[in-house]
Amino acid sequence: MTYPRWTLRTEHTSYTVRLSPDGPWAELDAWGPLGVEDGPSALDWSHRTHFITPADAAPAEYLPYGLRPFTGSELVVSTPGGERGMWWEFDGAEEAQGALRLAFTDEVTGLRTVLCYATVPGTDVILRWAEFTATAELRLERLDSAAVTVPVRGAARLTCLAGQWSQEFQHTRLDLARGTFSIGSLQGVAGHAYAPWLVVQDGEAAYGVALEWAGNWHITAEAEPGGAVRVRAGRVPHEGAVRIAPGETLKAPRLACAFSADGLDGLSRVWHRYERRLAGDRLHRPRKVLYNSWEATGFDVDAAGQLELAKAAADLGAELFVVDDGWFTGRGDDTGGLGDWYPDPQAFPQGFDRFVADVRGLGLDFGLWVEPEAVSPGSRLHAEHPEWVYRVDGRPARLVRNQLLLDLGRSDVQDFVIATLDRLLGTYAIGYLKWDMNRPPTERGRPGAGPADRVDLDAEHVAGYLRVLDHLRAAHPDVTVEGCAGGGGRVEHATLARTDVVWPSDNTAPLDRLRIQYGFLHAHAPHVMSSWVTDAPGVFDPRPRSLAFRFVNAMCGVLGIGADLRAWTPEQRSEAARWIARYKEVRDVVHHGEARLLGTPDDPTCGVQFDAGDRTVVAALSTGRLDGAPLLPGRPDRLRLRGLDPAARYRDTATGASYSGAHLRHHGLPFAWSAGHDADLVVLRRL
Numbered sequence: 001m002t003y004p005r006w007t008l009r010t011e012h013t014s015y016t017v018r019l020s021p022d023g024p025w026a027e028l029d030a031w032g033p034l035g036v037e038d039g040p041s042a043l044d045w046s047h048r049t050h051f052i053t054p055a056d057a058a059p060a061e062y063l064p065y066g067l068r069p070f071t072g073s074e075l076v077v078s079t080p081g082g083e084r085g086m087w088w089e090f091d092g093a094e095e096a097q098g099a100l101r102l103a104f105t106d107e108v109t110g111l112r113t114v115l116c117y118a119t120v121p122g123t124d125v126i127l128r129w130a131e132f133t134a135t136a137e138l139r140l141e142r143l144d145s146a147a148v149t150v151p152v153r154g155a156a157r158l159t160c161l162a163g164q165w166s167q168e169f170q171h172t173r174l175d176l177a178r179g180t181f182s183i184g185s186l187q188g189v190a191g192h193a194y195a196p197w198l199v200v201q202d203g204e205a206a207y208g209v210a211l212e213w214a215g216n217w218h219i220t221a222e223a224e225p226g227g228a229v230r231v232r233a234g235r236v237p238h239e240g241a242v243r244i245a246p247g248e249t250l251k252a253p254r255l256a257c258a259f260s261a262d263g264l265d266g267l268s269r270v271w272h273r274y275e276r277r278l279a280g281d282r283l284h285r286p287r288k289v290l291y292n293s294w295e296a297t298g299f300d301v302d303a304a305g306q307l308e309l310a311k312a313a314a315d316l317g318a319e320l321f322v323v324d325d326g327w328f329t330g331r332g333d334d335t336g337g338l339g340d341w342y343p344d345p346q347a348f349p350q351g352f353d354r355f356v357a358d359v360r361g362l363g364l365d366f367g368l369w370v371e372p373e374a375v376s377p378g379s380r381l382h383a384e385h386p387e388w389v390y391r392v393d394g395r396p397a398r399l400v401r402n403q404l405l406l407d408l409g410r411s412d413v414q415d416f417v418i419a420t421l422d423r424l425l426g427t428y429a430i431g432y433l434k435w436d437m438n439r440p441p442t443e444r445g446r447p448g449a450g451p452a453d454r455v456d457l458d459a460e461h462v463a464g465y466l467r468v469l470d471h472l473r474a475a476h477p478d479v480t481v482e483g484c485a486g487g488g489g490r491v492e493h494a495t496l497a498r499t500d501v502v503w504p505s506d507n508t509a510p511l512d513r514l515r516i517q518y519g520f521l522h523a524h525a526p527h528v529m530s531s532w533v534t535d536a537p538g539v540f541d542p543r544p545r546s547l548a549f550r551f552v553n554a555m556c557g558v559l560g561i562g563a564d565l566r567a568w569t570p571e572q573r574s575e576a577a578r579w580i581a582r583y584k585e586v587r588d589v590v591h592h593g594e595a596r597l598l599g600t601p602d603d604p605t606c607g608v609q610f611d612a613g614d615r616t617v618v619a620a621l622s623t624g625r626l627d628g629a630p631l632l633p634g635r636p637d638r639l640r641l642r643g644l645d646p647a648a649r650y651r652d653t654a655t656g657a658s659y660s661g662a663h664l665r666h667h668g669l670p671f672a673w674s675a676g677h678d679a680d681l682v683v684l685r686r687l
């Protein structure tokens, strides 16, 4: 007997699902390069396993607790009476161009679950999610988006991006031979500890997942007895189960699934292409060279000081001036002001509009920082609307960074935030908005709304956040939006689809930043990666690096300056002006080309290669010693390029030196590092 099989195809990959011969579930037949499904499934071992049910051993795409009792399920359903578990039957398939829907229905609970698949044109990404429709009230204690089983020989090599505040996106590898590895966040945002992104590798084959969800989440990888790794991912109903009402349909967030036969490096380009697609038409809006005054002035913001910085930034060639935190009333430090979004008249005695006009008069676009979900306990907003803050009745509300969090799930709070942003954007000539968020929800309750699991606070907050971002895009399409949460605490696909750039970390120290960006670029595209040149030593890592190093590092994404330019010497200023001019010549290649990560920050020389048309831009960084001692043998001063045509010739547009593609691939591009020379940007043109 043959069982139905469906194959989804992307540009270079295919994904085949079949109905299981062993029971009412869909299982993965094959996922890999195009044509991989032509042969016996590498995942077909379910019949061999004793003492567990076939469902427990199956490479199932999605199973409820009940049908899969032992080895982890994606869906846990209970009735109001407390009965748990579900035993569903297959209820039909719908297939369309690049899309598939497989339905399963449980007669007893009345829940219909549809496993949804959609390919994303122009990418090697398949989106997966689940939809639930109820006929009676039910509690969904777990409601993952999808599961995917990856066959591996031996231990699976996992890669995640882990860290903490100021050390986000640390590229972290581990081998999983047995047991469970789980990452996630219960902070109502993606969080600093882990990116919602995971890769499983079997040799060079790299299978990646990334969850499109701006709230609580988990991604769990389990080593299965039969030699496979099963990855489950979804949102986490941390405040209790999610209730579904009769007639209601609930959608789990989308899980993007990507495959590359070319390892992590190939997979990074799959993600880059996907994020360029997420940007839509806004991809083609040039990202302006930004100056942000946060590191220079902190909360000490006034018109005169900001204009001095703006003038210096304009002289260097910056195109945009962003006033960060500290511009509004009551914000002399981080204890007050949030919620009362009016420019401080003492800081801007001639009016904020005049200040903005003065900045613009320097030829700069103008940008402003906001933290719309935050409120200071002493603010007027809090006095007027104490009920807008998350709070658990009868419990004290804790402060984080001296502030509280607005319940953005409430429509009146959303309306307030939208009206505030409309007022600011309508009153002042603002072309750029930095949306920050510096405190996760702690006492997450909505006074008067009943038990926490009566309302889906996490999903409501996410919906409110996305509603405001969608409003910004629709009502203020010319305003560029930067996403930020105390650095890189809110970087995931739902945010990336609605912002233009994100701020990966507050840590701008050169060698730390190199490591953060190395991890970031494995998952995210250069055109979304905001990066500033700051002072050295700066706030974080004191290890010295040249101004050139800081520029070349920041030029691997969207270049900004965050240094106190008032203290810069004329020599530093003219060097900076030269770097900015060079960046403007190559940013189209950096943002729209194909990026390749060359080496790692542990190597003496590492870098990023960007290719577009006949141009190859190489950002090269020496991480080694700067004392001028001769380098050890082994060509630590060479960077092997990739992807070039071995038979073609490439000319360095600055020096005129030319190389064969074979030489650049085999021996690498040479650099003569010295105490004063620890970074370079080389532009090669194919002859």
Ligand code: DGJ
Binding pocket: 294, 324, 325, 369, 436, 438, 484, 485, 486, 487, 503, 505, 506
């Ligand atoms: C955290 C952000 O990550 C910083 O860039 C800066 O905007 C501060 N907040 C301001 O409070």
